[in-house]
Amino acid sequence: MDPAPEFRLYNTLSNAVEPVVPREAGHLRFYSCGPTVYSYAHIGNFRSFLTADLILRTAEALGWRTTYVTNVTDVGHLTEDDAADASGEDRMAKALRSKEGERFANVWDLARYYTNELLADWNTLNLRDPAVRPRATEHIREQIAAVEQLIEKGHAYETEQGIYFSVASFEGYGRLSGNEAAEQLEQLVRDTVSDPGKRDPRDFALWKKDPKHLMQWYSPWGWGFPGWHIECSVMARAYLGDEIDLHAGGEDLIFPHHECEIAQSESLTGKTFSKHWVHTRFLQVEGEKMAKRTGNFFTVRDLVGTAASGGRGVDPLALRLALISGQYRKPFNFTKETLKASAKHVERFREILSAVDAAAAAGAGGADRVGERLDALYDRALAAMADDLNTPEAIAAVIEGFKLLGGMRAQLNAASAAGARAWIARVNALLGIVEHEKPLAERAADAKDADPDAVRIDALVAERYAARAARDFARADALRAELAELGVEVMDTPDGPKWKRASTL
RNA sequence: GGCGACGUGGCCGAGGGGUUAGGCAAGGGUCUGCAAAACCCUGUACAGCGGUUCGAGUCCGCUCGUCGCCUCCA
Secondary structure (H helix, E strand, O other): OOOOOOOEEEEOOOOEEEEOOOOEOOEEEEEEOOOEOOOOOEHHHHHHHHHHHHHHHHHHHOOOEEEEEEOEEOOOOEOOOOOOOOOOOEHHHHHHHOOHHHHOOOHHHHHHHHHHHHHHHHHHOOOOOOOEOOEHHHHHHHHHHHHHHHHHOOOEEEOOOEEEEOHHHOOOOOOOOOOOOHHHHHHHOOOOOOOOOOOOOOOEEEEEEOOOOOOOEEEOOEEEEEOHHHHHHHHHHHHHOOOEEEEEEEHHHHHHHHHHHHHHHHHHHOOOOEEEEEEEOOEEEOOEEOOHHHOOOOEHHHHHOOHHHOOOOOOHHHHHHHHOOOOOOOOEEEOHHHHHHHHHHHHHHHHHHHHHHHHHHHOOOOOOOOHHHHHHHHHHHHHHHHEOOOHHHHHHHHHHHHHHHHHOHHHOOHHHHHHHHHHHHHHHHHHOOOOOOOOHHHOOOOOOOOOOOHHHHHHHHHHHHHHHHOOOHHHHHHHHHHHHHOOEEEEEEOOEEEEEEOOOO
16 A cells, blocks of 8 residues: 555645644544534535545544544524624524424424434434534533633623624734735624624624523623634633644635634634634535525435435435535535436445455455455545545545446455455445445434335335246236336346335436 | 635536546447346547647636625535
8 A cells, every 4th residue: 555645635724735734643633613503404514514524534544543523503603693793693593483493392492403403414424423512502601711711811891782802902813714904804794783882893792691582691791692603612622622733614604703713712822723724615506506595405304315204315325425526625516417426326336345245255266356456546545535635536536446346246256355345444434435334223214214115115026026937027017117106116136126216306 | 895716528527738537428239028237338628818838728817707705504
């Protein structure tokens, strides 16, 4: 094998691809901003979570240790959370009042429900678990303490309505987003209603006084709730320390969220908060921005669920593959065609995997004849991933490997099969697109696993198989047609008939 | 208006001064009652206009176009 390649990622701070250099050699400690759990997460959210997942997998494939923290935001994220004064409405409260929110007794219940659903979708897409998944509501004490310290250090001040971070007190504000000029920043917040007590329009809320808020805690400033930005500063520090190696999130978080995090954290510690900042570009769907109003808005379950439950029967790993088929930093067009192609690939991966397993068990003698070529392809895939997560190139190498195995599967001897099996395992560890790493019980139900008509379909398939064996092809074809009506496709294989649900894309 | 990204064959998407990306789709073939799968073969490309260069899809400039953030949103 080649020596381990250098891990390079684009850094928003420097606008350049740079080597990832952990503070502690060989141990990457990073934080990725998680979602606000006021609804089901959609595929766009997951594209960003997948970036973090791929950073994790690539680092581990390079032999590094990792400490990966990603949060759940369950309070404080407002509908107008720009650099302003927390004058918007809390997303959680708004969701509770919506039609979907009627089923929940209170915001806490709603947060719990969507957090659980997030984890189910997370597992469905074969994302690895973080070392810690902190929640904002479980770190209120730390947030209050941080706000107190910021006041002590002269970086924050109190008004009648809340506590604000003083942007003027932090020199580096605007460096990440490039919004450096004060007038630019003032421009950005021009339309928001201001707390008249604010000293500078750029100042943002650390704590909002609000004894009527649905989620409130007692603080030195009375009842209220924390500002959105402070939670990530506090949780990253709690689990990763004052200085972290890398911080990731969606591109929309560059400003104001991450800009504010840097200001708070660095004002608090006097140290560099994160060396590397990685942002995932928004995906588009069929060439358009994903939006509920245009009908191209998809959650994981919209695509992966059974047809009976309103889903489209897409294989979960096919969805994963489709979502990583474009590089995280480039404009990415998520299309049905890509999803179909991904489904084909995942299906073929599985077929070849079982052929490999069969060959390994059959035990024909001889030397390993594919190992070297597969190793080279793995090295190519890993090098591509290390090069700013070039997933298209990595996937191309993997497909080439499966093609190689597919072409010679009839002649695979035991030694080659064992080598192939090891290769597949490594590829899967790197990209997670061949085999699921999570048990079924921890995933959201998908079409393959829970077909309500399975018994009936099995019966029809068996009947067709019998008709075929009796050479009654007219009857067999009639049954094929009947199954097709049910949306089922039958394949005759050397191991007997197999069937699958045609996806309803 | 400020900041930024991108324009590659029917589609998705790598590459990035001289030698095939890859996939999907399409067409042809082998195989199998049918169908599917698998495997083999085939075609079409770098938005436009200038410039640098022995040579540009690849560098520079301009033009056109698309998109993102700054408002909800990863």
